[in-house]
Amino acid sequence: MSGKRKKDSLHQLSCTTDTLSGMLAQEVQLLSQSQPPGDPARIKALKEVTGVLKDLTGVAKALNEQGARLEARQGGVVLLPAVELCDGEEAEE
Secondary structure, three states, rough: OOOHHHHHHHHHHHHHHHHHHHHHHHHHHHHHHHHOOHHHHHHHHHHHHHHHHOOOOOOOHHHHHHHHHHHHHHOOOOOOOEEOOOOOOOOOO
């Protein structure tokens, strides 16, 4: 896969992750409004949402790392050793 296609794919996955986390946040708000605080069904749902959010956090972290590696390969910097002049002094930067 070319660098451009990888970058586009990573961007799409990142947008999807953002969308899913936003939808989960809305679901939590609706859940908070519709069920009493001590309801066992609400507690179970909140635990499930928390688990999904942790998974999404892991996905987002992996996407960020992959994107950083991809950008590093595309825009890498080559460090060269200091240049010595004929009389043994180093060139000024």
